[in-house]
Amino acid sequence: MSETSGTYDVVVLGAGPCGENLAERTSDAGLSTVIVESELLGGECSFWACEPSKALLRPVLARADAHRVPGFGAIAEAMDPAAVFAHRDKLAAYWHDDDQVAWLGSVPVDLVRGHGRLDGPRQVTVRSSGGDTVRLSARYAVAVCTGTDSALPALPGLARVRPWTNRDATSSDTVPGRLAVVGGGVVATEMATAWRALGSEVTMLVRGEGLLPRMEPFAGEMVADALRASGVDVRLSTSVASVTREGGPPAQVRTTLSDGAELATDEILFATGRAPRTGDIGLDTVGAAPGDWLSVDETFRVRSVPEGWLYAAGDVNHRALMTHQSKYQARIAGAIIGARANGRPLDDGPWGAHAPTADSVAVPQVVVTDPEVASVGPTAREAERLGRRVDVVDYDLGRVAGAVQYADGYRGRARLLIDQDRGTVAGATFVGPGVAELLYSATVAVTSEIPVERLWHAVPAFPTISEVWLRLLETRRDSAATVRGAEADF
C-alpha cells in the first residue's frame, strides 16, 4: 500500500490503440510520457473487438468463398468451432498483453498499471489493484484515451440475465444453441454472421427498419438478405420489452418483444451501442461531467476544461468510433501536444500535420459480414444533410469480370459519390465478397482529392474487382452524355 509520485510532460489515460499511438508520438517529440492502464495494454480492439472478432469471421468468409468456387472437392458440412476458437485465442494473444508490454519497453514511455483518475488540473491519481497509489503530475497535457464500454439499455433486471456484450461474443468458447442478437449495427451483424456459421440458431432483434443504419441503405439490405439466406431470423422494427434468465435446467433467456412475442434462447447479445469510459476518471475534479462523451476542438482539447491541458482522442471523443481512426487521431493529437510543448506553430490547415481532416471527410469502415461492406466518406443521405451536392453513381458488382471470376453468382454493388462542385470523389461504398481491400483505393481517392477526370488514368488491373472503378466512370459518363447530348472525351 505504497504511495509514490512522478512528474511527466504528458500523462496518458488508457493504453488501447489510441493511448499507445499518442504516447509514442509525444515521446517522439521529446516529451517524457507515462501511460496509465487498468486492464490489458492493447485495449478493447486487441482482446474483445477487432482482433478476436475478425479471427472468428475470417474462417467464415474464407469458407463462404470456398463454396462459391468450383473444384474444391468435398468441403465438410459444418465448421469446426474448436479449431476456430483455438485460432481466435491465439489472435487474442490468449488475453495476455506481453507483446504490448514489450513494445512499450522499446519506446521511452513509462507504464503505470492501475485505475487512473484526474485529481484537479494536470493531476492524475492511479490506484493499483493491490491498493498502491501513484500520483502523477503533467507539465503539459493529460490525454484521455479511455475508449468505450458497451452500452446496455435500461431494462429492469438486465444484470441478472448476464447478457453477452462484445466481450462475451468475441471470447466465448462454447457455441450457444440459440442466440438472440439485439441491435443492427456493425457488432450485431458481424457477430450474427460468426455465430450462425459456428452453428447457433440466431435471431436478430433490430429496433430500426434496417441493418447498418449508418451505411448506404443497400448495404444493410444486402447483408440482411444474406443473413436470412444463411438461416438467421432477422426481425426489424423489433425492440426488447423485457428479458429474464430462467434457471432451468437448461438455463435459458426468455425475451419479450415489443410486439408481445416471446423468444427463448440460450444467450442474448446486446450490441446496442457504446458508452464513453468517462464515468470514473475524476472529470468532476476538473469541472467536466462524468459519463459524458468528451467533446473536443479540432486540436483534441476538451472544450469544457479551461487552459487547454486536457486532451481526448479516440472513441471517447465520439468523433469516429473505430480503431484505425482513433490511431489517426492519436498520431495527430500527439504531434499537436509535441508542437505546442516545443513552442512550434501548428500546421493546422486542411490536411496539415496537425489537422484531423480525415475525421470529417474520409472515415473508412469495413464490416466483415458476407457480403463484406466497405465505405469511406459520407453516404448520399449524409452528403445531402451536409449540403454537399453530389452525383450518385451505382454499379452492379456482379457485372464486373473480376467479380465473376472471384465467385460464382457474385452479388454486390458499388456506389460512388462525386462532389459536383469540386469534381472529386466524396465517398464510396462497396458491398460484396472480397471488397475489404478495395476500400483503400477509395480512401486514397477521397484524400488525394484527385479530379474525376484524372481517375480515368488510374487503370484497374484486369480482371480484378477493382475494375468496378472503370465501370463507375463509364456509367457516369454515359449518364452525363444522355443529359448533355454531347460528345464526351471521357
Place this chain on the structure above:
Amino acid sequence: MSETSGTYDVVVLGAGPCGENLAERTSDAGLSTVIVESELLGGECSFWACEPSKALLRPVLARADAHRVPGFGAIAEAMDPAAVFAHRDKLAAYWHDDDQVAWLGSVPVDLVRGHGRLDGPRQVTVRSSGGDTVRLSARYAVAVCTGTDSALPALPGLARVRPWTNRDATSSDTVPGRLAVVGGGVVATEMATAWRALGSEVTMLVRGEGLLPRMEPFAGEMVADALRASGVDVRLSTSVASVTREGGPPAQVRTTLSDGAELATDEILFATGRAPRTGDIGLDTVGAAPGDWLSVDETFRVRSVPEGWLYAAGDVNHRALMTHQSKYQARIAGAIIGARANGRPLDDGPWGAHAPTADSVAVPQVVVTDPEVASVGPTAREAERLGRRVDVVDYDLGRVAGAVQYADGYRGRARLLIDQDRGTVAGATFVGPGVAELLYSATVAVTSEIPVERLWHAVPAFPTISEVWLRLLETRRDSAATVRGAEADF
C-alpha cells in the same frame, strides 16, 4: 464469293478488348466505325488468356486460402479438375462470342468478319473464310488492334512437337501427367501454378536467373519459393537445346536442356513471350515492315507511316502488353481520332484526356500466383535506370495485423517507391495472398500524385492488409528520423 465495299470514318482491325473499346469511342465521337475480326470477338483475353486462366487460378487460390485458415473441417486432398474445367469453359463463354456480338449490336459499330489487310493508304481489304471480299475505305483513320501471338523460339522441328502455347494451357481439358513449362514470366508462373494444383508434375525451364524478371526481384523469389514448396521443379538458368515428340505409346515430349540433361514430359508449354500480329496485315502496302511491333507516337499514330491516318493501340504497339492497359490506350486513341476528325484541339498535356500518361508512369499488373504479385509504376531498378531518385521502403506483410488475420503464417512483402524530388509515390509492389485488390490504392496514389505527407490522412481500415500503407509510412518516418535526428510530425 461476293465482293462488296464500304466507306467509314474509321476502320478498326481486331476486335479484342482494344479494338472494341477504340471503336466504341470513335463511334461515341460521332464517327462511323467498322471493326474487322477474323477470329472470335473479344480476342485473346476473353478466350485464351485473362478469362480462362483466371478461371483456372481462382479455385487454386481460394483453396490455398482455405488451407491457411482454421475451422474448415476436412478439405478434399485433391482438386476436382473436371469441375474446374467446366467452370473455365463457362467463363470462356464456351469459346463463342455471342455476348460480344450482342454488345456490338448495342453500339453503332459495324462488323466485318474475315482477315483484314491494309491495301494502300486508308484502304483495307477483308477476305472472309468463305472467300468473300469486302473493300473498306477509311475517311480519317485505320486503327490496328491486332494484338499478339505467342512467340516460339527457333528450335528445329518444334512445330512437329505440337507444343502448348497460352491457348492450350488455358483451354486444355485434360491434366498432363507431366508438364514442362518453358519461361519464367507471368504466363509461365501462372500456368505452372494452375497445372500443378490440378495435378500435373511441373518442371519450369527458365532461361534467366529468376522468375518474373520485370518485377521487383523479391516477387520472383517468393513465387519461386512457393512453387517449389508446392512441388514444382523450378530450374533457373536453363534453356531448351532441342525438343522432340516421340510417338509412344505413350506419346511423350523429350527435351534436351542446355546443361545436357534430358527431360521427358507429356506436354511442353512455351510461355516465351509474345510476337505482334502484324505479319499478314498488308503493312508492306503502306510502307511499313510486316512482323514488326508498330512504334507509335504519344497520340498512337504509327511513326513509320506518313500522313497520320494509321493508328496502333494495345499490345501491338509494344507499350504495355496487358488487357487493361490496351483498353486504356483504346479509350484515349479513340478520343484522339474523334477530336482530330471533329477539328478539336487535343488535350494532350500530362494526364490530359488525350495523353496516355499512365503508360509511362502507372502501368498496373497482377500476377495470379500463390502468393499473388501486384505492382504499379517502375521497379527500383527501373527508376534508377530512368534517372528517378526514389526512396525504397520495404515492409514485411506478415507483420501486418490484417495479413495475420487473412492467413495463418502469412508470408508477403510490400515495397513503396517514393520520388525524392516530388515527394510522391512513384510505384509499389505487393507480394502475398489477397493483395490483388490492394493494388488499385497504389495506382490511385501514383496517378493522383498525392504528396506522401497527405497519405498519412488516408487511413487504412483496421484490420485489413491495406494497413501496410501505414506501416510503410511509419518505416519511412523512422528511417528519416534516424537520418535527421530530428523531430518528425509524421
